[in-house]
Structure formats: C-alpha cells, structure tokens
Amino acid sequence: xxxxxxxxxxxxxxxxxxxxxxxxxxxxxLIALLGPSGSGKTTLLRLIAGLDFPNVGAIYFGDQxxxxxxxRERNVGFVFQHYALFRHMRVLDNVGFGLKVxxxxxxxxxxxxxxxxxxxxxxxQLKGLEKRYPNQLSGGQRQxxxxxxxxxxEPKVLLLDEPFGALDAQVRKELRRWLRDIHDKTGHxxxxxxHDQEEALELADRVVVMSQGRxxxxxxxxxxYDTPNSPAVFSFIGESSKLPVSIENGQLYLADRxxxxxxxxxxxxxxxxxxxxxxxxxxxxxxxxxxGTVVVSRRTAGTRQVELEVGGAKERVxxxxxxxxxxxxxxxxxxxxxxxxxFAG
Amino acid sequence: xxxxxxxxxVSESRRAKWITIFVAGVFLALVLFIPLVAVxxxxxxxxxxxxxxxxxxxxxxxxxxxTLLVAxxxxxxxxxxxxxxxxxxxxxxxxxxxxxxxxxxxxxSVSPVIAGLVYVLLFGTGSFLGPIFxxxxxxxxxxxxxxxxxxxxxxFPFVARELIPLMEDQxxxxxxxxxxxxxxxxxxxxxxxxxxxxxxxxxxxxxxxARAMGEFGAVSVVSGRLRGETVTMPLHIEILYNEYNFAAAxxxxxxLALLALVTxxxxxxxxxxxxxxxxxxxxx
Numbered sequence: 001x002x003x004x005x006x007x008x009x010x011x012x013x014x015x016x017x018x019x020x021x022x023x024x025x026x027x028x029x030l031i032a033l034l035g036p037s038g039s040g041k042t043t044l045l046r047l048i049a050g051l052d053f054p055n056v057g058a059i060y061f062g063d064q065x066x067x068x069x070x071x072r073e074r075n076v077g078f079v080f081q082h083y084a085l086f087r088h089m090r091v092l093d094n095v096g097f098g099l100k101v102x103x104x105x106x107x108x109x110x111x112x113x114x115x116x117x118x119x120x121x122x123x124x125q126l127k128g129l130e131k132r133y134p135n136q137l138s139g140g141q142r143q144x145x146x147x148x149x150x151x152x153x154e155p156k157v158l159l160l161d162e163p164f165g166a167l168d169a170q171v172r173k174e175l176r177r178w179l180r181d182i183h184d185k186t187g188h189x190x191x192x193x194x195h196d197q198e199e200a201l202e203l204a205d206r207v208v209v210m211s212q213g214r215x216x217x218x219x220x221x222x223x224x225y226d227t228p229n230s231p232a233v234f235s236f237i238g239e240s241s242k243l244p245v246s247i248e249n250g251q252l253y254l255a256d257r258x259x260x261x262x263x264x265x266x267x268x269x270x271x272x273x274x275x276x277x278x279x280x281x282x283x284x285x286x287x288x289x290x291x292g293t294v295v296v297s298r299r300t301a302g303t304r305q306v307e308l309e310v311g312g313a314k315e316r317v318x319x320x321x322x323x324x325x326x327x328x329x330x331x332x333x334x335x336x337x338x339x340x341x342x343f344a345g
Numbered sequence: 346x347x348x349x350x351x352x353x354x355v356s357e358s359r360r361a362k363w364i365t366i367f368v369a370g371v372f373l374a375l376v377l378f379i380p381l382v383a384v385x386x387x388x389x390x391x392x393x394x395x396x397x398x399x400x401x402x403x404x405x406x407x408x409x410x411x412t413l414l415v416a417x418x419x420x421x422x423x424x425x426x427x428x429x430x431x432x433x434x435x436x437x438x439x440x441x442x443x444x445x446x447x448x449x450x451x452x453x454s455v456s457p458v459i460a461g462l463v464y465v466l467l468f469g470t471g472s473f474l475g476p477i478f479x480x481x482x483x484x485x486x487x488x489x490x491x492x493x494x495x496x497x498x499x500x501f502p503f504v505a506r507e508l509i510p511l512m513e514d515q516x517x518x519x520x521x522x523x524x525x526x527x528x529x530x531x532x533x534x535x536x537x538x539x540x541x542x543x544x545x546x547x548x549x550x551x552x553x554x555a556r557a558m559g560e561f562g563a564v565s566v567v568s569g570r571l572r573g574e575t576v577t578m579p580l581h582i583e584i585l586y587n588e589y590n591f592a593a594a595x596x597x598x599x600x601l602a603l604l605a606l607v608t609x610x611x612x613x614x615x616x617x618x619x620x621x622x623x624x625x626x627x628x629x
Contacts, residue, residue, distance in 0.1 A: 051521055071525045084522035088540040098526035153526055
C-alpha cells in the first residue's frame with residue numbers, strides 16, 4: 001500500500017510539532033523516520049496511523065484520502081514503543097485479539113483464530129510460549145509478540161515506534177536483522193521511528209531525516225551518508241568534522257591559505273566545509289592542503305584519531321589516520337578530505 | 346539492607362521501633378478494638394435469644410431491608426459514575442479538569458449533615474423542585490429516594506478516587522493498541538480497560554458499600570425517621586438507644602459491625618490478590 005503525506009501540519013497546544021511535511025512512501029518499502037527527540041518523527045508516525053489527526057494537510061492510503069478515517073478503519077499494524085501488550089491476556093490471546101474483536105460476519109471461528117495466532121507465533125519464533133503472560137517474557141520476546149499481534153490483522157501498513165528502543169545492545173542487533181527478514185518475507189509497507197542512525201542506515205530502504213518538525217532529507221542510506229544536503233544532516237549522521245572557510249573563485253581558503261579544494265558550486269563568500277574524519281588522505285606538508293598541529297592523538301582499535309589545531313590555532317578538527325603514522329604531539333600533519341561538502345553561511 | 350545496619354549500634358533504632366509500635370497498638374486498642382469488642386459483648390449479654398429477637402423484630406427487619414436496598418441502588422450507580430469520572434479525568438485533557446477533581450473530593454470534605462440539608466433545601470416544601478415531584482406523585486424527601494440520594498452523595502468519591510491514580514498510571518497505551526487492532530470503544534472498555542482496573546474497582550466498590558450501609562448523618566436529615574419505612578440500620582440503632590432499649594440497640598449494632606467486618610476481610614483478601622497482580626502490572 002502506497003502512503004502519501006501531503007503538506008501536513010500538526011500543533012499541540014499551539015506548539016507546532018510538524019510544519020508542512022510531505023512524504024511519499026512506496027508500496028512495500030521499509031522506511032526509517034530518523035531524528036533527535038522532539039523532531040516530530042513519532043508525531044508523523046501517529047498521524048499516518050490515525051492515532052492523531054493533522055491540523056492542515058492530508059494523508060492518502062493509495063488513492064484514498066484517509067485523513068478523516070480513524071485508526072480502526074485504516075487497518076494499520078502499530079507496534080508501540082513499550083509494546084502495550086494486554087497484561088491480563090496470555091500471549092496467544094494477545095496475538096489473536098485483532099481477529100477476536102472483528103464483526104460477526106468477518107470473524108473467523110475460535111479454532112481458526114487460535115490456529116492463525118499459533119502460526120504467527122511460530123513465524124516470530126515464539127513457539128512454546130503461547131500460554132505465558134507478558135510479564136513472564138523478556139523484552140525481546142515482548143517485542144516479537146507485539147509484532148505478531150500487529151501482523152495478525154493483515155495490515156495494509158506496518159508502523160513501529162522506536163521498535164528497539166527499550167532493548168539492550170545485543171538483542172537490538174539481532175532483532176534488527178530479524179525485522180528486515182520479516183519485512184522481506186511479508187512485503188508490508190513498513191515505517192519505523194528511530195533516533196539511532198546506525199539502525200536507520202542498516203535497516204531501511206530509505207531514510208527520512210527529521211529535525212524540528214521538518215523533513216531535512218529523504219534518501220537511500222548511501223545518499224544520506226555520502227551527500228547530506230544540509231549542515232544539520234551532515235552533523236547528525238555519522239562522525240563529522242567542520243571548518244569555517246572562505247570561498248573565492250570557486251576555491252576554498254582557510255585563513256587566506258588555499259586548501260586545494262573545489263567549492264562545488266557554492267557562491268563566493270563565507271562557507272562551512274564538512275567532511276568525515278575517516279575520509280581523508282594524509283599528504284606531504286608542502287602541498288596545498290589543510291595543515292594542522294597535533295594536540296591529541298588517541299589509538300583506537302583499527303585507527304588513530306588525531307585532533308588538529310588549524311588556521312592559526314583557532315579551529316580544531318578531528319581526523320583518522322593509519323595507526324603506523326608517527327603522529328606525535330606538536331608534529332604537523334597535512335591532509336585533504338577525499339569527499340567533502342560545502343555549505344554557504 | 347538499610348544503611349542503619351552498619352552505621353550505629355542497633356539498640357536505639359530498635360527501641361524507637363518498639364515505642365512506635367506500642368503507641369500505635371495502644372491507640373488502636375483503646376479507640377478501635379475495645380469498643381468493637383464491647384459492642385459484641387454488650388449485644389450477647391442477654392444471650393442469643395435476645396439478639397435474635399431484637400434482629401427479627403419487624404422494625405429491625407425493615408431497617409435491615411432498607412439498608413441493603415439503599416446499598417444495592419447507590420453502590421452500582423456510584424460504580425458507573427465513578428468509572429466514568431475516573432476515565433474522563435485520567436484519559437482526557439479538558440478545561441475544568443482540576444475543578445472536576447476537586448468536586449469529586451467534596452463529599453469527603455463536607456460534613457454529611459450538610460449534604461443532607463442540601464437535599465432538604467432542594468426537595469423540601471418551600472423549594473423549587475419539591476412541589477414538582479410532589480405533584481407528579483413522587484415523594485423524594487422523607488422517603489426512600491431521599492435516603493438513596495443522600496447515601497450516593499456521601500459515597501460518590503470512593504470508586505473514582507481509587508481508580509484515578511490507577512488509570513493515570515496505566516495511561517492510554519493499551520486502549521490505543523486495542524483500537525488500532527480494530528476493537529470498538531465498547532470492546533476496548535470490556536476487554537482491555539476493565540480487566541486492567543478490576544481489582545482497584547472492586548476495592549473502591551467495597552469501601553463505597555461499607556460507607557453506604559453505615560452512613561448516619563446525611564441519611565438522618567432526609568429520612569424523617571418513619572419507623573419501618575425510612576429508617577436504616579444506623580438510624581434504627583439510635584432510635585433504640587434513645588428509648589433506653591440498650592440490648593436491642595447493641596444487637597443491631599453488632600449485626601451492622603459484622604457487615605463492616607465482612608467487608609474488611611474481603612478487602613484484605615483483595616489486597617493480597619491485588620498486590621500480587623499489581624506487581625505484574627507495572628509497565629515494562
């Protein structure tokens with residue numbers, strides 16, 4: 001099911017949580033809404049679900065305007081951040097709930113409901129736990145029950161709010177792969193919310209980066225990581241180093257020294273240079289490059305992280321260099337980013 | 346393991362502990378336990394026969410019937426109103442919410458006598474509403490409806506007060522989950538909300554019931570004390586006592602106390618189950 005969000009605005013007590021957000025989600029896609037807390041990602045997810053309604057704008061499921069439909073009519077599978085499992089019901093009854101509350105004509109028989117719930121529990125690898133109560137399960141198991149329960153209603157769209165937020169690192173990684181697996185098997189259009197960029201980049205077909213109630217960028221993990229379209233996205237995704245530069249004739253200058261880097265079409269004036277600390281090459285100190293003095297040098301597992309003072313000791317940047325490089329304190333290093341972005345201002 | 350274990354010798358904190366327990370124990374014995382025992386001792390002074398005679402006397406039977414009837418009407422109604430009020434306060438945001446919360450507490454802070462007087466003013470002969478009901482052939486004041494109204498006023502807060510913190514703590518997540526799975530509002534209430542609050546609700550109902558059967562002040566004002574008609578058990582006890590019929594007064598009092606004790610035992614049993622249930626109900 002294709003989902004379209006058109007110019008949506010949502011306010012809570014006059015405070016705008018979403019400001020004019022538009023997004024097209026393709027059928028069968030796995031999409032991550034990524035952003036810091038307060039960026040509006042959960043609000044957007046709840047609007048798609050129909051748990052909240054937009055003040056302005058519309059949400060389409062396929063060609064149908066779903067804006068005025070309640071969550072009940074939209075037929076979405078929603079997995080809540082804290083799972084919201086029904087604590088007084090056994091796992092099996094939790095999973096079968098969506099079928100049990102159907103209208104008489106559409107409701108499968110009791111035996112059929114039980115059979116399908118068992119099938120789903122098998123699918124999420126929880127066979128044998130059907131008689132347990134939610135408080136007798138681990139966090140990861142609860143997460144699986146919540147997903148099986150959402151899948152039981154054969155939803156048009158699967159929505160997950162911070163699906164791995166409450167789990168420890170090991171279980172998180174495991175469940176992440178597993179969710180990708182489930183998505184590939186069922187082919188549901190899936191949207192999940194996360195503040196963990198690693199999770200978003202690893203799992204999603206496309207990532208929607210949000211901040212302060214707006215969508216900053218939408219793209220594949222590669223696009224988001226390699227060509228961020230704003231300083232905000234660049235510094236939010238992955239490690240980043242930044243330097244204030246001036247631009248003259250399409251070339252970058254730092255404290256009047258040329259850096260040998262192209263301005264990539266940014267007009268002359270002040271600008272900001274962004275690059276990844278690991279995406280640099282060390283060059284001879286005589287070349288036109290960024291030259292700095294080593295202030296801190298840290299050995300980590302595979303690389304050496306070096307903090308440099310550049311531009312007359314006014315700025316500090318971090319780069320990663322090979323471990324065999326003799327980066328002693330106060331020594332001078334020249335480097336050039338292999339990939340970089342320039343933003344005006 | 347408290348910090349006190351290795352800070353100071355235990356002697357002092359132990360002494361403090363015993364003193365506290367002793368004070369509380371003596372106080373409870375003097376104020377609660379001895380009088381309660383006295384009621385039963387006094388009641389059975391003339392033997393089983395006298396107690397039975399006092400209880401089966403027609404006016405006493407009428408009082409027992411009326412008390413049970415009033416409880417049977419007011420408790421279920423308060424249960425419905427209490428759940429509705431708690432639901433509104435715990436799950437919705439609206440203007441005047443703080444005011445409504447205060448209003449629910451009003452019967453706790455107002456003297457029951459005043460509650461009774463309010464109904465006299467509302468439905469009395471000189472009032473606006475009284476003649477309307479009278480001309481419709483309905484007697485409110487000095488009749489069973491008045492007694493029920495006064496009892497409801499006094500017992501209203503118990504269910505709501507019990508449920509509000511519970512429902513606020515549980516939030517709306519479970520309800521949202523149920524609706525997203527296709528449940529109607531009604532199904533959500535019966536299958537999700539009610540099971541989540543059932544122990545708290547039962548507890549509130551028991552407290553409400555105990556108070557409904559024992560209420561004196563408010564009922565005394567509106568009842569008119571027509572023997573065999575508008576006299577509840579507490580009123581009957583007072584009438585007997587004022588007539589120097591101490592044996593009968595204590596016999597009926599013992600029965601009323603017994604009803605309260607049964608309620609308390611039920612409540613204690615519930616707390617056990619509820620406590621166990623609640624441990625598993627804490628949000629994960």
